[in-house]
Structure formats: structure tokens, C-alpha cells
Amino acid sequence: MAEAVRKDPVQERAQITRDRLLSAAIRKFAALGYDTASTRQIEEEAGVKRGLINYHFGSKDALWKAAAGWLFERAAAELETVEAGAANVDPIARLRYFVRAYVRFSASYPEVNQLMVREGLDDDWRLDWLVENIVSPWYQRVRAVFVEAERLGVAPDMPFHHFYYVLVGAGALMFSMAGESKRLAGIDPRDESVVSAHADALAELLFPGGRE
Amino acid sequence: MAEAVRKDPVQERAQITRDRLLSAAIRKFAALGYDTASTRQIEEEAGVKRGLINYHFGSKDALWKAAAGWLFERAAAELETVEAGAANVDPIARLRYFVRAYVRFSASYPEVNQLMVREGLDDDWRLDWLVENIVSPWYQRVRAVFVEAERLGVAPDMPFHHFYYVLVGAGALMFSMAGESKRLAGIDPRDESVVSAHADALAELLFPGGRE
DNA sequence: GTCTATACCGAGATAGAC
DNA sequence: GTCTATCTCGGTATAGAC
CATH class of the missing domain: 1.10.357.10 (Tetracycline Repressor, domain 2)
Known part of the structure; x- marks a missing residue:
């Protein structure tokens, strides 16, 4: 993480693309449901070019799992803090x-x-x-x-x-x-x-x- | 209703088609959701030929409304009976x-x-x-x-x-x-x-x- | 009036360009 | 390694056959 600045700017941009896609995916999947939320919509919401979901995650299924895992990781931490x-x-x-x-x-x-x-x-x-x-x-x-x-x-x-x-x-x-x-x-x-x-x-x- | 037997057998069959479509539509819409349930699936579940949804109801939207109305009419009657x-x-x-x-x-x-x-x-x-x-x-x-x-x-x-x-x-x-x-x-x-x-x-x- | 073949569009995935 | 043009499939709607 500390070496992020030293990274290849191309790799860095790819990381940003992934993060934006995860965040947009959660919003769309939650608001619209898995089938109704299209990969095209998610890419548009994320502000990235078409096709990048398949490149970075391989498939819509895989994007869903990645996004769900990412969401629940943050949510679980939050819930624990509150309970404490x-x-x-x-x-x-x-x-x-x-x-x-x-x-x-x-x-x-x-x-x-x-x-x-x-x-x-x-x-x-x-x-x-x-x-x-x-x-x-x-x-x-x-x-x-x-x-x-x-x-x-x-x-x-x-x-x-x-x-x-x-x-x-x-x-x-x-x-x-x-x-x-x-x-x-x-x-x-x-x-x-x-x-x-x-x-x-x-x-x-x-x-x-x-x-x- | 009493004159249903006197009806044109063609019209009678059309009525059956509609009923089967309504019933199948409810099952699919409830189980899969509006978007995921395709008109093709509903027609197959109903055992009718392709295209009949658009002929009898005009559109998928209209089928949904017809099916929902039909379902809730029966359901409301049932609930009233129970409450009585x-x-x-x-x-x-x-x-x-x-x-x-x-x-x-x-x-x-x-x-x-x-x-x-x-x-x-x-x-x-x-x-x-x-x-x-x-x-x-x-x-x-x-x-x-x-x-x-x-x-x-x-x-x-x-x-x-x-x-x-x-x-x-x-x-x-x-x-x-x-x-x-x-x-x-x-x-x-x-x-x-x-x-x-x-x-x-x-x-x-x-x-x-x-x-x- | 009832049904069916076809059209057209938008989906996700992939093969190929940079 | 990263991104984009293209492909194929399955969606609804419509124009035309019976």
C-alpha cells in the first residue's frame, strides 16, 4: 500500500477502475437486482469504458461475488464497532x-x-x-x-x-x-x-x- | 358464463389461453421477478405458442397488471373469508x-x-x-x-x-x-x-x- | 379474431488491437 | 497488461398468415 505511489501509473489506473466498478456494482445490484442491473449500466455508472467488467472480473457473476464480498467486509466491521x-x-x-x-x-x-x-x-x-x-x-x-x-x-x-x-x-x-x-x-x-x-x-x- | 358452452370453440380456446397465461405469469413473476421472468418462459409454462402474450395482452407490462389484478382479487376474497x-x-x-x-x-x-x-x-x-x-x-x-x-x-x-x-x-x-x-x-x-x-x-x- | 414468422434491439462474452 | 470492436444469443414487439 505504501508503495502505491511508486506503482506503474497504468496499474494504478487499473486499480481505480476496479474500485469504481465494485462501488457502482453494489449500488446497481442493490437498487435493481442482479438481472435488471446490466453490465453496461454498471460500467456507465462507474464512468469506465465498455468491456472492462469482463476484463477485470471475468464475468458478471464474478463481479457480483467480488462486490458482495467487498460490501459485507466493510459492513461487518461497522456492525462490530457499533455492538462494542x-x-x-x-x-x-x-x-x-x-x-x-x-x-x-x-x-x-x-x-x-x-x-x-x-x-x-x-x-x-x-x-x-x-x-x-x-x-x-x-x-x-x-x-x-x-x-x-x-x-x-x-x-x-x-x-x-x-x-x-x-x-x-x-x-x-x-x-x-x-x-x-x-x-x-x-x-x-x-x-x-x-x-x-x-x-x-x-x-x-x-x-x-x-x-x- | 352460462352461454360459454354455446360460444364459438375458437373463442373458448382463446379464453383458455388467456387463463393459462395469467396463471403462468403469476407463478413466474412471483418466483423470478418481473425482469427475470421472460415472456418466452411464461408462454412455455402456460403451454401456449410464442407471441400469444402480445396478442392477448398487448405487452409484458399489460400482462403483469392483468395477472396482478387477477391474483389479488382472489386473494382479497380469501382473506375476508378467513377474517370473518x-x-x-x-x-x-x-x-x-x-x-x-x-x-x-x-x-x-x-x-x-x-x-x-x-x-x-x-x-x-x-x-x-x-x-x-x-x-x-x-x-x-x-x-x-x-x-x-x-x-x-x-x-x-x-x-x-x-x-x-x-x-x-x-x-x-x-x-x-x-x-x-x-x-x-x-x-x-x-x-x-x-x-x-x-x-x-x-x-x-x-x-x-x-x-x- | 386468432395465431405465427420475422424484425430489431440490447444483453454478456470474446477475440483481437494497442 | 490493458482496453475495445465484434459476435452470438435471447429479449419483446410487430407485421403478416390463416
Whole structure:
């Protein structure tokens, strides 16, 4: 990295091309879905010439995997940082904090959210990739929280698998559906006040007592 | 309708063609999404010759609208029938019944569910159509239930808009994501026992007291 | 009125130019 | 090693056959 300046300017430009393509790919795949987002659109959004996706990544499939990996790497780091903020509070407050952190995270990384929902609907190689690399670890993380809640006697009265989909569905759907929410009620889920209200509401619903 | 038998057999066959196309269109649009589902695939699924979509419906867009209208007409009737089953129980039990009915409905009409989630993500003319024709009436229906819950003093402590997305997200997401659920935990949300457990869990979470 | 052959366009991939 | 002109395929729509 320190020798980037010493690099061949051609190689450097190639690196920029790759980065711009990854970033544009995430935006397009999340906003439009894999099939609807064309490589031509992505190249245009990235501001690079046609054909460069195939040169740098080999195929549209490979670009998707590279872009998804790149996105989730950053997102996972961010989520961990946020969660670390609850180190020194009491155990039950920490559960509520976890729920709020997840809701806030869903709101601030809409691409993560949209990608997960889109591919969760599908049932193909992209779902395989996501489940193996992203969803399974996350599922286990949520399970640990749920087990802790059971130990404390405050877990909602349902099997874990149902809790998982209640949390994810209730916590994230509104932000995936920002357009619908605005059309329905004029409420933009990207507003900070809406995010806060949703986070608090869900935390209180799942682990009551935080508002007393 | 009674004179269908007297009809020109050619016209009768055309009617069959249309019905088969509508049915196939719903399956494909729900399973694959609007863009991924090609008119060729839909015609093949319907078992009709190429070009008949454009003849009978004019365009792929028009087929989508016709198919969506056809689906939701049937679905709305079904949902009303189910809801009518709670006429003679006490008010709070009726709230729980409403939640369970919605969850069961989401599970038994996966096409409705998938279509709503897919198009909710998008932000185009199909979302416009759905919000205007389907989602808005449903939103108002849920609001009436919520207002009734407030009157009874048992509404969850959150503004209605948040309640709406909690209900819909928590109630429906697992069924939209059947493939993910199976890969994650080997649990098939289409199993009757899973549907029941989810319906009960969510009803109890939103309107507690039903299990005492 | 119903259906089918063809047209035309835009997709992703590749072979070849710099 | 990096980029671009070209190819082939599959998409929807239409003009024409029955």
C-alpha cells in the first residue's frame, strides 16, 4: 500500500477502475437486482469504458461475488464497532441495545439490506453464496443473543428460528421498502427520527422494560 | 358464463389461453421477478405458442397488471373469508386472530407475498400500481385494527406506521425467504407446524395474554 | 379474431488491437 | 497488461398468415 505511489501509473489506473466498478456494482445490484442491473449500466455508472467488467472480473457473476464480498467486509466491521458500544451496560439493556444497533445498521446500510432481501427471494447460486458467507454467521450471532436472553428469562416465548425472522423482518423490511413507505404514508424511513423510533419500538417490543 | 358452452370453440380456446397465461405469469413473476421472468418462459409454462402474450395482452407490462389484478382479487376474497371467522369472539382475542390470519394467509399465498416484497424493493410503475390498488387498502385495514387495539389499551407502544412494518415484516418475511430458511436451519416455512408456530408466536408477541 | 414468422434491439462474452 | 470492436444469443414487439 505504501508503495502505491511508486506503482506503474497504468496499474494504478487499473486499480481505480476496479474500485469504481465494485462501488457502482453494489449500488446497481442493490437498487435493481442482479438481472435488471446490466453490465453496461454498471460500467456507465462507474464512468469506465465498455468491456472492462469482463476484463477485470471475468464475468458478471464474478463481479457480483467480488462486490458482495467487498460490501459485507466493510459492513461487518461497522456492525462490530457499533455492538462494542454496549460493553459496559447491564445484560438486559445490552439485549435492547443489540436490537437497536441492528435496526440502525439496517437503515444506514440500505444496500446490505436490499441485497439480502432480493437474493433471499431468489433461490440460486447467489443465495447459496450469501447463506454460506454472510447469513449463517449472522444467524449464529443472533442465536447467541437469544440464548443469553433465555438464560436471563426475558426471551420472547417462541423458538429461536421464529425469533430470527421476527427480528430481521420487523427490523429491516421498512428500510428495504423505502419507496413504498413514502408512497403509503409520506414517511421516509431514511429520516433519523424514523430510524430511532423504529429501533426503540422494536427493542421495547422484543425486550420490554426499557422505557420505564 | 352460462352461454360459454354455446360460444364459438375458437373463442373458448382463446379464453383458455388467456387463463393459462395469467396463471403462468403469476407463478413466474412471483418466483423470478418481473425482469427475470421472460415472456418466452411464461408462454412455455402456460403451454401456449410464442407471441400469444402480445396478442392477448398487448405487452409484458399489460400482462403483469392483468395477472396482478387477477391474483389479488382472489386473494382479497380469501382473506375476508378467513377474517370473518372471528366474528363472535371477544375483542382482544379478535386482535390475536387477525395476526394469526395474516400470517397464515402469507404462508398459503406465497405468490402474493413474494410479489409484494419484490415490487416493494423496486420503485417503479409496478410499485405505483401495487400501492394504489393493493397496499393502501391493506394499510388502512391494519390501521383500523391498530386503532381498535389502542381503544382497548393493548396496542404495542409505537406509532402505527411502525406497527405496520413490524407486523408485515415479522409476519411475512420468513415465507418469502423459504429457500434461505431451509438452507439456514433445515426448516421449511411451508410446513403446517411451522406456519402455526409462527402465527402463534407473533400474535402473542404483539397482543400478549393468549397463552395463559 | 386468432395465431405465427420475422424484425430489431440490447444483453454478456470474446477475440483481437494497442 | 490493458482496453475495445465484434459476435452470438435471447429479449419483446410487430407485421403478416390463416
